[in-house]
Amino acid sequence: MSRALWVGLGALVAVLFAASLLIGPAGLAPVQALSALVWGDALAETLVMREIRLPRAILAMLVGAALGLAGAAMQGYLRNPLAEPGLIGVSGSAALGAVLALQTGLAAAHVLALPFAALGGAVIAVLVILALAGPRGGSITLILAGIAVSALAGALTSLVLNLSPNPFAASEIVFWMMGSLQDRSMTHVWLSAPFIALGAVVLLAQGRKFDALTLGEDTAASMGVHLGRLRLALVMGVASMVGAATAVAGAIGFVGLVVPHLLRPLVGARPSALLPASALGGAVLVLMADIAVRVILPTRDLKLGVLTAIVGAPLFLHLIYKTRRQGQL
Amino acid sequence: MSGLVLTDFSVAHGPCDVLRDISLSVGPGECVGLLGPNGAGKTTLMRAALGLMAHRGQSSISAMPLSLRAKTVAWLPQTREIAWPVTVENLIALGRLPHLAPGGTPGDADKAAIDSAIARMGLEGFRTRIATQLSGGEQARVLIARALAQATPVLMVDEPAAGLDPAHQITLMQTLAREADRGRAIIASIHDLGLAARFCTRLVVLWRGGIVADGPPLSVLTPDLLAEVFHIRAHIAQTEDGVIVQPLGLVS
Amino acid sequence: MMLAAPGQLISISRISHDPNVSVMLEQALEYPINHGQGEEVFRLAPDLVLAGAFTSPYTVGLLRRLGVEVAQLPIVNTLDAIPENLREVGRLLGREAAAEAVIAQFEADLAALRVLRDHVPRAALHYANNYTSGENSLAHEILTAAGFTNIAAEAGLSGGGTLAMERLIMLMPDLVISGQSYPGASRSEEVLRHPAMEALRTRHASHALADAEWVCGTPAVLRAIARLAALHEGG
Numbered sequence: 001m002s003r004a005l006w007v008g009l010g011a012l013v014a015v016l017f018a019a020s021l022l023i024g025p026a027g028l029a030p031v032q033a034l035s036a037l038v039w040g041d042a043l044a045e046t047l048v049m050r051e052i053r054l055p056r057a058i059l060a061m062l063v064g065a066a067l068g069l070a071g072a073a074m075q076g077y078l079r080n081p082l083a084e085p086g087l088i089g090v091s092g093s094a095a096l097g098a099v100l101a102l103q104t105g106l107a108a109a110h111v112l113a114l115p116f117a118a119l120g121g122a123v124i125a126v127l128v129i130l131a132l133a134g135p136r137g138g139s140i141t142l143i144l145a146g147i148a149v150s151a152l153a154g155a156l157t158s159l160v161l162n163l164s165p166n167p168f169a170a171s172e173i174v175f176w177m178m179g180s181l182q183d184r185s186m187t188h189v190w191l192s193a194p195f196i197a198l199g200a201v202v203l204l205a206q207g208r209k210f211d212a213l214t215l216g217e218d219t220a221a222s223m224g225v226h227l228g229r230l231r232l233a234l235v236m237g238v239a240s241m242v243g244a245a246t247a248v249a250g251a252i253g254f255v256g257l258v259v260p261h262l263l264r265p266l267v268g269a270r271p272s273a274l275l276p277a278s279a280l281g282g283a284v285l286v287l288m289a290d291i292a293v294r295v296i297l298p299t300r301d302l303k304l305g306v307l308t309a310i311v312g313a314p315l316f317l318h319l320i321y322k323t324r325r326q327g328q329l
Numbered sequence: 330m331s332g333l334v335l336t337d338f339s340v341a342h343g344p345c346d347v348l349r350d351i352s353l354s355v356g357p358g359e360c361v362g363l364l365g366p367n368g369a370g371k372t373t374l375m376r377a378a379l380g381l382m383a384h385r386g387q388s389s390i391s392a393m394p395l396s397l398r399a400k401t402v403a404w405l406p407q408t409r410e411i412a413w414p415v416t417v418e419n420l421i422a423l424g425r426l427p428h429l430a431p432g433g434t435p436g437d438a439d440k441a442a443i444d445s446a447i448a449r450m451g452l453e454g455f456r457t458r459i460a461t462q463l464s465g466g467e468q469a470r471v472l473i474a475r476a477l478a479q480a481t482p483v484l485m486v487d488e489p490a491a492g493l494d495p496a497h498q499i500t501l502m503q504t505l506a507r508e509a510d511r512g513r514a515i516i517a518s519i520h521d522l523g524l525a526a527r528f529c530t531r532l533v534v535l536w537r538g539g540i541v542a543d544g545p546p547l548s549v550l551t552p553d554l555l556a557e558v559f560h561i562r563a564h565i566a567q568t569e570d571g572v573i574v575q576p577l578g579l580v581s
Numbered sequence: 582m583m584l585a586a587p588g589q590l591i592s593i594s595r596i597s598h599d600p601n602v603s604v605m606l607e608q609a610l611e612y613p614i615n616h617g618q619g620e621e622v623f624r625l626a627p628d629l630v631l632a633g634a635f636t637s638p639y640t641v642g643l644l645r646r647l648g649v650e651v652a653q654l655p656i657v658n659t660l661d662a663i664p665e666n667l668r669e670v671g672r673l674l675g676r677e678a679a680a681e682a683v684i685a686q687f688e689a690d691l692a693a694l695r696v697l698r699d700h701v702p703r704a705a706l707h708y709a710n711n712y713t714s715g716e717n718s719l720a721h722e723i724l725t726a727a728g729f730t731n732i733a734a735e736a737g738l739s740g741g742g743t744l745a746m747e748r749l750i751m752l753m754p755d756l757v758i759s760g761q762s763y764p765g766a767s768r769s770e771e772v773l774r775h776p777a778m779e780a781l782r783t784r785h786a787s788h789a790l791a792d793a794e795w796v797c798g799t800p801a802v803l804r805a806i807a808r809l810a811a812l813h814e815g816g
């Protein structure tokens with residue numbers, strides 16, 4: 001079972017990555033496109049492939065993996081399938097951090113200011129959520145805290161953008177709340193990839209500790225899990241991944257909810273196996289969504305979050321219903 | 330020393346001491362029943378001894394580094410928490426986590442320990458069942474198997490019999506007694522005086538922040554102690570089946 | 582401002598004070614501004630309010646109900662429409678003669694700028710959000726008048742709209758005319774500095790900036806045409 005799952009997910013990522021490279025409004029022939037990408041033999045085609053489509057495909061993969069993995073890690077720590085970076089306001093707060101860095105000019109003054117500001121926003125949100133939801137992450141407090149954090153972050157983001165002297169800034173509220181990968185460049189890849197990779201290493205290393213937490217905090221602690229260190233790793237890992245992903249792609253919701261939920265039965269519900277599986281699954285989902293926005297409305301910048309929410313929100317409702325029926329809400 | 334030694338052990342809850350100046354030593358082969366009325370501090374004593382709560386004085390276990398502690402004592406809290414729908418086998422395998430090398434996979438010794446724990450708790454038919462879908466009694470047995478798989482010289486259990494039917498209560502206590510016979514040190518908090526008296530080799534009674542009695546069941550469960558600590562009177566007898574303690578009524 | 586007699590104009594739109602879009606900034610700074618809100622305009626007690634086609638219909642309706650005369654000027658999409666608009670404003674202000682003089686000057690200058698050229702380079706207009714202008718737009722007319730073809734028109738675009746950066750690059754324009762950047766940051770304007778566009782500019786196309794003179798149907802467009810036409814000689 002397990003091997004087939006990994007091979008399947010890996011193959012899906014590869015196929016969708018290739019599809020993402022080959023689908024676009026310029027309508028390049030596949031052979032010509034790949035040749036331009038690899039050999040750089042035609043100016044226009046090479047620019048399109050190397051500077052527009054390649055960064056977009058790489059970012060879809062990175063951002064998806066970041067959101068999927070961060071969702072699985074939050075759920076593993078809080079032992080609650082409703083914990084998702086977008087829903088509980090982590091992505092929104094990261095967006096606020098990014099917007100502040102951009103509008104204050106910090107991002108222009110220093111390259112790393114943008115990802116670090118987004119990371120800072122995410123850290124604050126994760127800490128607030130953990131403080132409010134408590135160690136067990138009760139569903140009601142988690143959702144309520146998430147609503148409050150999201151609403152505040154969204155409002156402040158809107159405020160900052162409305163105060164901007166730039167006439168386009170206000171219209172970008174939608175981008176920061178829904179996310180998009182249109183016209184991103186390699187600069188964004190270099191900006192986000194190190195943070196996402198670092199977060200992935202940190203979170204994947206915690207797999208067994210999340211497994212141990214299946215039995216509760218006390219048991220996990222008695223089995224040698226240092227809860228304080230795990231908490232620190234979770235906060236930094238999630239913030240680093242979600243912060244970097246949001247800084248370049250805006251807040252894309254529901255990826256961290258849908259992917260772990262679908263994959264959990266396939267990995268026997270073990271949190272340690274769910275982490276890498278959700279990273280791959282997240283990459284699959286965001287690559288698919290990003291291809292879909294280009295196919296559905298090729299001339300307009302349809303936001304990724306629109307698609308992920310259409311898929312994710314009904315599932316979220318279903319999960320709430322299920323949780324309530326089990327008497328946990 | 331593979332047991333538990335507490336010396337001048339105190340635990341504070343805010344400004345007041347919940348437990349004071351406790352000295353207790355539990356060695357291999359002992360099955361200690363920890364008794365006391367609600368709120369006497371049984372759970373607190375065990376959690377603090379494990380290093381899960383701040384305390385003063387010495388605990389031989391909480392003094393150990395985290396990784397050694399996990400190989401020395403297995404802990405089974407009262408709340409039976411199983412967060413995810415994992416299979417029984419995977420859940421029991423969690424007990425082997427402290428023994429795995431970083432990044433390593435379970436080896437033959439681990440598999441043997443898991444199989445042995447499954448066999449001892451009579452869970453062969455349950456290996457592939459989803460743990461969260463089992464009944465409360467079955468879940469309790471699975472969690473005990475998990476603690477057994479940890480294969481530690483000390484086993485601490487908080488209210489293991491609570492919520493089990495009589496047959497499962499007896500099976501459970503027999504298992505604990507058998508593990509003590511195999512050379513483990515067992516410490517279990519128990520409310521059921523009858524079960525404690527029949528299956529434990531030694532009883533320790535906590536009351537008003539200290540140990541008020543410590544010894545073999547018959548010497549501990551005197552009418553005076555039952556009256557003073559538990560406010561009950563009971564029928565106590567030594568029979569062919571062991572000690573019988575049957576609470577009869579309250580003392581006024 | 583071009584047509585009004587001294588004292589005739591009592592307040593102007595706040596946009597006129599924005600250096601990014603105002604073509605007569607220096608003169609404009611001498612007038613007080615309003616923010617297009619019904620209340621503040623009414624308080625000025627004007628005889629006539631000149632409004633654009635995009636002015637909020639509620640504001641226009643409110644002012645009209647309050648007895649203020651409001652004239653709405655149409656959006657100018659062609660160079661030929663500019664004289665008509667000038668004539669209309671001249672009539673409304675009672676300055677017909679001044680208007681005719683400005684019109685005559687404008688038509689003469691425009692004719693002088695329209696030179697037949699053998700080589701007609703292809704130009705791309707590239708604004709924030711990949712916005713561009715195709716046929717039936719003032720920007721398109723400015724390009725054509727300056728002796729360029731518009732690749733957005735090649736791509737079949739009419740009026741304003743977006744042209745994906747990929748398609749723009751595949752059309753390989755000889756000249757890229759970018760929108761200017763406003764202060765403050767915006768993701769919309771990031772496309773102007775996208776590495777693919779930078780590469781196109783450094784490796785193939787020449788580059789120019791579009792500014793305030795492109796936006797509105799006033800004689801100021803002549804300056805835009807003149808600067809653009811000068812690029813033929815330059816490179």
